[in-house]
Amino acid sequence: MRPDKQNIPANEAPAIFELASQYVSANLERYSLAELEAAAEEAGISAKYIPQAIAEIQAKNTKKEEKRQYIRRWLSQWLLIGSIAIMGGVGWIFTTYNAITNHKIQVEAAWAQVENQRQRRADLIPQLVKVTQAYTTHESILVTALIEAQQAYLEARSLEQQQDATEKIDQAIDQFQTYALNHSALKSSQLYINLQYEITGTENRLAVERMRYNQAVQSFQQQLQGFPNAVVAKLSRFESQPFLTAD
Template sequence: MGWVILAILIIVGLYLVVLYNRLITFRNRVENAWAQVDVQLRRRYDLIPNLVETVKGYAAHEREVFENVARARQAAISAQSPQEKGQMENQLTQALRQLFAVAEAYPELRASENFQNLQAQLAETENKIAYARQFYNDTVFRYNTTIEKFPANLFARSLGFTKKEYFEVEGEGREPVRVEF
């Protein structure tokens, strides 16, 4: 009888070690995926001041639009959680749409090589953000599913593993910023 109890304890112990290591792997994948989203968002944030300066050269009287973009960019940079990031990215996307609407009124601006280069870089970055967001959300899905499945759900919370948030954008923010004229 003692051997049976010992065997059961060893099996449970081994299961907990394997489960813990698996959960650690998933948690690290989620953190890595979020870091990749953050890299692409930072790239976007770095392009925006150059874009604003380029448009300013042609449309200096559109001060409110430039200020909206700057405020939205700063708010997006400051956001921490995926939910906050999603909300702030929506605001930044709206502000960029206003900026591109202003740019549409200036044919010389649209024809400038610098503006076209910035447009192409922003479009490429938007695609990378979409991919990174999808990869992050897929990774979060796998992680959350793993910690919610039986029997892992019996141990996950007590081992410090909790659900992660998805990085979601709402409404118009789901569409990439249009940078073509």
């Protein structure tokens, strides 16, 4: 459709007039070479200098435009470098966090195995009580020590309480071993011999799991130490874990 036959909405007329006036102003602000030379003659300036002045102005404008383009390219490059650095930093933070988390999970898994072996040893207490009662009627102190040690372990909740309960179980088992060595009938019984295998096997497995736990804790501690891992660990509130000493 031809422009002269288009129906222009009335609400668009003000915007059209404003834009058209800008075009007019832009055209009015332009001068031809002849007009500039005529104006120079009126001002007493030789017209031959006008082209030279125009060329110099255009050269300056070209340099300004080149400088602006250079600055834009420079800013674009640094923005790109900054974006890559930020993305790399965020990626490193996530990688470090995941690495520390994985080591923490390994510590927790190793600790679970230690607890399993400690529980296995605590479960031997009723058998020790049974054997003791079968071969003596006056060792109530030993029986009481065994029962209290098992009960303390079952009621322990914190790591400190478990450590204390484990020490009580150690002491109770040592008392049982000492008592058995001094009573030939008990020491030579098949029940005692079977229990010895159980106790020895449990102690060996516990020693192995305790060693693995300490190794996991050592690796975890190494992840928490040093810059910049320590920053991520602190911000994420990772806490160091204690080593286990021999029970």
